[in-house]
Amino acid sequence: MKIVINLTNHTEIDLGIRAGIGEKVLFFPLIDSTNSFLKANAHLFPEGIVVWGDRQTSGRGRHSRKWESPEGKGLYFSILLKPTLSKNIPLLSLMTSLALKSGIEEYVGELSLPPQIIDIKWPNDLLISGKKIAGILIEGTSNDEKISLIVGIGLNITARPNDFSDEVGRNAGSLEQFYGGSWNRKQLLKHILLCFGSGYRGFDAREILNDYRQASRIWGRKCYVDTVEGRIIGICKDLSPQGELIVETSSGEKKIIAGTLHLEW
Ligand code: BT5
Numbered sequence: 001m002k003i004v005i006n007l008t009n010h011t012e013i014d015l016g017i018r019a020g021i022g023e024k025v026l027f028f029p030l031i032d033s034t035n036s037f038l039k040a041n042a043h044l045f046p047e048g049i050v051v052w053g054d055r056q057t058s059g060r061g062r063h064s065r066k067w068e069s070p071e072g073k074g075l076y077f078s079i080l081l082k083p084t085l086s087k088n089i090p091l092l093s094l095m096t097s098l099a100l101k102s103g104i105e106e107y108v109g110e111l112s113l114p115p116q117i118i119d120i121k122w123p124n125d126l127l128i129s130g131k132k133i134a135g136i137l138i139e140g141t142s143n144d145e146k147i148s149l150i151v152g153i154g155l156n157i158t159a160r161p162n163d164f165s166d167e168v169g170r171n172a173g174s175l176e177q178f179y180g181g182s183w184n185r186k187q188l189l190k191h192i193l194l195c196f197g198s199g200y201r202g203f204d205a206r207e208i209l210n211d212y213r214q215a216s217r218i219w220g221r222k223c224y225v226d227t228v229e230g231r232i233i234g235i236c237k238d239l240s241p242q243g244e245l246i247v248e249t250s251s252g253e254k255k256i257i258a259g260t261l262h263l264e265w
Pocket residue numbers: 032033034035036056058059060061062063065066067068069075076077078125132133134135136137152153154155156168171172173
């Protein structure tokens with residue numbers, strides 16, 4: 001059955017954020033992809049607008065991979081940025097994963113749920129006990145030479161393995177699965193957006209790199225990274241000042257700007 005998406009069918013949600021990122025949030029019960037929507041319509045909206053879909057029919061990951069978005073069981077949203085100074089996208093992506101982790105942890109603290117370790121797998125997957133709970137996709141678009149960036153976040157909240165295809169269900173996890181509790185998606189979104197807003201306003205490369213070094217537990221671990229130039233095998237060593245992953249290989253250090261990291265957790 002063909003699904004007809006009515007893009008005028010959205011409501012505006014007030015999260016109580018009075019300025020900046022998340023001041024305006026558009027909620028779509030059904031959308032193809034929140035990233036695709038903002039990419040096509042960036043010129044119509046101001047910086048900081050957030051588009052949230054309850055269900056996405058064509059949610060996307062990196063390299064045209066699919067992001068499965070079961071209805072009402074996660075947060076699938078995109079933030080529109082119109083940076084005046086050029087932003088280093090790899091660092092923005094690291095900053096986004098830190099903000100997402102902090103937003104979840106703050107809200108978990110508010111709910112007094114028992115803490116869990118949220119791992120960040122370079123560049124920006126969030127995992128709990130080796131299961132992927134969130135992914136991030138940052139894309140750019142330009143109109144009249146003005147650059148817009150779209151930061152897309154998919155976070156599983158109440159989804160169970162059988163809400164996904166078999167392949168995704170084997171590796172995906174959700175917040176409810178690990179923390180229990182009952183989740184108010186608007187409150188969680190508000191925490192995430194406030195953390196993102198403060199990271200974006202105070203964007204500081206050294207601070208992002210240091211926070212990321214501390215937050216991620218990949219250092220010293222054996223890994224392989226699939227890149228467009230092929231597979232790189234070695235040990236995760238550090239981040240470069242530009243946010244590249246430095247891998248120590250048998251033939252010396254390699255800096256990787258983009259790729260998929262595999263580790264044994
Ligand atoms: C990502 O890509 O992890 C980025 C995902 C970004 C999704 C958001 S949702 C809002 C916004 N609108 C969009 O259209 N996209 C963004 P990547 O690192 O390439 O990982 C994709 C892989 O994760 C897939 O190939 C699956 O193996 C797995 N996957 C798919 N859906 C998943 C889910 N819900 N939970 C965990 N893993 C999933």
